[in-house]
Amino acid sequence: MQLSSFFTILTLALVASAAPRSQEKRKNVDRPDPANLDHCPGESVGDADACTFESQSQGPDTRIEHIVGDPVDNCKGGTDDIKTTVGGDTTVAQTWKYGVSEGFSADGGEELPIGVSFQNSDTWSNTDSKTFRQNIDMTIQPGKKAAVVAKVLHHTFLGRVRINYGDPSGAPGANDYHYIWYNNGVGSVQPTGDVIYDQKIVNCDQDI
Numbered sequence: 001m002q003l004s005s006f007f008t009i010l011t012l013a014l015v016a017s018a019a020p021r022s023q024e025k026r027k028n029v030d031r032p033d034p035a036n037l038d039h040c041p042g043e044s045v046g047d048a049d050a051c052t053f054e055s056q057s058q059g060p061d062t063r064i065e066h067i068v069g070d071p072v073d074n075c076k077g078g079t080d081d082i083k084t085t086v087g088g089d090t091t092v093a094q095t096w097k098y099g100v101s102e103g104f105s106a107d108g109g110e111e112l113p114i115g116v117s118f119q120n121s122d123t124w125s126n127t128d129s130k131t132f133r134q135n136i137d138m139t140i141q142p143g144k145k146a147a148v149v150a151k152v153l154h155h156t157f158l159g160r161v162r163i164n165y166g167d168p169s170g171a172p173g174a175n176d177y178h179y180i181w182y183n184n185g186v187g188s189v190q191p192t193g194d195v196i197y198d199q200k201i202v203n204c205d206q207d208i
Contacts, residue, residue, distance in 0.1 A: 031165075035181040037098065037112065039163060049164045049178065053188060055124035059156035062106040062189075063196070066090050066150045067208060068134050073145035075204035080142070086199070087135035087148035094127050097187035106156050106189045118161055127155075127190040134197045146201045147208045153194035160184045 031039070031047070038044045040051035069088020074081070096112035097104055120126055132150040140146045165179040200208055 034165065034179070035163060035183050037116070037161060037163075037183055037186075039165075040116070040118070040161070043113075043116065047165075049166050051118050051164070052121050052162045053118040053124055053157075053159055053186065054121045054162055055157040055159040055188070057102065057158050059103065059106075059158055059187075061192075062154050062156060063151045064107045064154050064189075064191075066092050066132070066152055068132060068148040068150050068197070071145050071147035071208050072138075072140060073204060074140040074142050075145060078142055082140045084138065084140070085135050086138045086140075086146050087133075089131055089133040090150060091129050091131045092150075092152055092191040093129040094191065095189045097189065098183075098185065100158065100185050100187040102158055104156070104158065104187050106154055106187075109187075121162075124157060124159065124188065130191045130193060132195055132197075136197070136199055138199060138201075140201065143204055144201050145204055145208065146199060149198045149200050151196040151198060153192045155188075155190045155192060157188040157190070159186060159188070161186050 033039075036045075037051070038046075039048040040046065041048060068090045069086065072082070072084055072086045096116055097106075097109045098112055099110055117126070130152070132152065134148050134150065136148050138146050161183045163181040163183060165181070202208055
């Protein structure tokens with residue numbers, strides 16, 4: 001009777017040791033500040049698998065001024081007007097704001113570093129940079145400087161960035177095992193092809 005019980009216990013132990021052990025999915029990510037956008041690919045830390053911008057609402061369109069080409073000045077002490085062609089071209093890229101809320105200012109606030117980009121989502125699509133070219137014949141009086149200005153219509157979007165980290169407890173290559181974090185209050189400011197050209201003339205001690 002005792003020998004039989006011993007073999008029963010031994011059999012159960014062998015079966016238990018042979019059964020595959022399931023790894024518990026980790027519930028957190030072991031890195032500092034995982035929702036920080038510095039973890040996005042291409043950024044200073046860059047250890048996230050992917051960062052995707054998800055638009056939650058579209059804000060008002062806004063016209064933002066961009067200088068076209070190089071300003072020309074008549075600031076060298078001369079007393080004669082300068083008649084010249086001012087302008088050239090400028091390329092306007094999408095910009096990103098962080099820590100914003102509904103109705104954020106498209107031409108102010110804190111900007112993410114130039115060159116940051118996020119993957120597209122079902123609620124938002126990235127835009128290409130827009131290049132604008134214009135030349136205007138202008139007369140610049142002594143003590144003045146002038147520039148051509150492109151007043152470009154921009155779309156604004158308020159949303160969040162989804163940050164995905166691969167989970168080492170999942171099967172290699174599987175997309176089902178990810179830590180997902182969100183960075184809220186991110187704004188996208190996208191230039192359109194809608195532009196109005198103008199000229200700006202200011203005193204030499206003023207910024208254009």
